[in-house]
Amino acid sequence: MSIRACFLAVVACSVLACNTSSRRTPELKSADASAVHVSQPAIVWPNGARAAVSLTYDDALRSQLDHAVPALRKHGLLGTFFLIGTSPVLQASPESYRALGRAGHELGAHTMNHPCDRKLSFVKPGMSLQDYDSARMETELAENIAQLRELGQQGPLSFAYPCGSTWLGEPPTSYVPSIEKSFGAARGVTSAIVDPAHPRLFDVASVMGDLSASALIAWVERAVQSGGWLVFTFHGVEGEQMSVDADAHDALLSYLEQNKAQVWTERFGPVAEYVRAHARIEPVAPAASASAK
Numbered sequence: 001m002s003i004r005a006c007f008l009a010v011v012a013c014s015v016l017a018c019n020t021s022s023r024r025t026p027e028l029k030s031a032d033a034s035a036v037h038v039s040q041p042a043i044v045w046p047n048g049a050r051a052a053v054s055l056t057y058d059d060a061l062r063s064q065l066d067h068a069v070p071a072l073r074k075h076g077l078l079g080t081f082f083l084i085g086t087s088p089v090l091q092a093s094p095e096s097y098r099a100l101g102r103a104g105h106e107l108g109a110h111t112m113n114h115p116c117d118r119k120l121s122f123v124k125p126g127m128s129l130q131d132y133d134s135a136r137m138e139t140e141l142a143e144n145i146a147q148l149r150e151l152g153q154q155g156p157l158s159f160a161y162p163c164g165s166t167w168l169g170e171p172p173t174s175y176v177p178s179i180e181k182s183f184g185a186a187r188g189v190t191s192a193i194v195d196p197a198h199p200r201l202f203d204v205a206s207v208m209g210d211l212s213a214s215a216l217i218a219w220v221e222r223a224v225q226s227g228g229w230l231v232f233t234f235h236g237v238e239g240e241q242m243s244v245d246a247d248a249h250d251a252l253l254s255y256l257e258q259n260k261a262q263v264w265t266e267r268f269g270p271v272a273e274y275v276r277a278h279a280r281i282e283p284v285a286p287a288a289s290a291s292a293k
């Protein structure tokens with residue numbers, strides 16, 4: 001390998017390994033150029049793209065229908081909507097979500113009741129992860145999956161861990177095995193660009209989207225530099241929790257549209273399937289169970 005090729009490989013590895021706060025732009029780290037030698041990329045993205053980006057929207061929120069969906073339509077992009085089964089918006093308007101599916105968006109699971117660590121203030125009594133066991137979780141997952149099928153979602157299903165937590169019960173036990181039984185891939189909340197060689201398809205890293213336009217676009221630029229897969233996790237859009245400004249969201253989508261030759265913007269599930277089929281995935285140790293936030 002030439003010195004230049006080796007340097008580029010080091011830069012790519014540094015970017016892929018970044019794991020910073022979601023509110024800060026990732027920074028390149030220096031590395032010993034003699035320490036890393038990569039002879040070929042871990043993946044070749046479709047149509048010569050240099051990175052993949054997935055836009056995901058959690059919790060079935062009203063502001064997503066009002067602001068994110070029109071923006072996606074305007075820019076000709078598709079997203080993934082991870083639905084809480086008991087969302088009032090979903091309960092009141094399932095037809096809105098059927099329409100999303102018909103438009104090509106992916107509908108994914110996010111449990112029925114969104115259990116999180118009971119130390120979080122919004123968690124209701126009896127609805128914390130500490131109150132769950134595998135049987136209860138699997139019953140609710142089956143309900144959530146039935147909803148998605150009823151809404152028209154076909155093929156392998158995607159899942160997003162509520163609060164990014166992959167554990168339940170006391171003492172905490174990983175429920176990743178339950179997810180592996182029923183889903184094609186699952187999204188977590190570790191803030192990083194996904195290295196296709198180590199994708200952890202049942203706890204895929206993702207970057208919180210409540211950022212400025214420049215910070216959102218900076219993440220995409222880093223993904224292009226590294227050749228990785230960048231997954232954004234959005235909640236509210238111009239309102240509701242962990243909100244991104246509609247203008248910032250629109251600026252990101254505009255950037256993705258303008259740079260579609262370089263960036264493959266695709267729903268979460270199809271990118272996960274592509275990675276599974278095409279990446280040179282290196283074996284990794286089993287994911288540790290941990291609460292993300």
Ligand SMILES: [Zn+2]
Binds near residue numbers: 059114
């Ligand atoms: Zn959620």
